[in-house]
Amino acid sequence: MENNILWHDLTVNDASKVSEFYEKVVGWERQGFEMDGGYNDYVMSPEEGEDPIAGICYARGGNKDIPPQWLMYVNVENLDKSLEAVTRLGGKVLGDKRKMGDDGKF
Numbered sequence: 616m617e618n619n620i621l622w623h624d625l626t627v628n629d630a631s632k633v634s635e636f637y638e639k640v641v642g643w644e645r646q647g648f649e650m651d652g653g654y655n656d657y658v659m660s661p662e663e664g665e666d667p668i669a670g671i672c673y674a675r676g677g678n679k680d681i682p683p684q685w686l687m688y689v690n691v692e693n694l695d696k697s698l699e700a701v702t703r704l705g706g707k708v709l710g711d712k713r714k715m716g717d718d719g720k721f
Contacts, residue, residue: 620690621688622670622688623669624686625670625671626673626674627673637671642661646667656673657670680709
């Protein structure tokens with residue numbers, strides 16, 4: 616398994632405004648992604664038709680306590696072992712593990 620960066624997220628109070636900013640400044644295409652609670656977060660793609668590379672999310676629900684900064688998601692062989700290493704080495708785990716897709720967790 617390759618330990619590569621899979622995704623980037625930015626959690627902010629106004630995801631619509633911030634995603635529009637990145638759309639205008641760097642040319643990313645944005646697409647609304649419907650969330651439970653009746654609002655949209657946004658997935659960002661480098662160009663129309665290309666796979667999304669990032670998400671810009673509202674600080675709501677499971678994201679409400681995430682600081683407003685770019686976060687990266689790194690593919691690891693064993694999430695539980697990696698989380699244990701985070702705390703053992705002085706890091707802090709933010710939130711609980713969550714399901715991603717059919718097989719993944721973060």
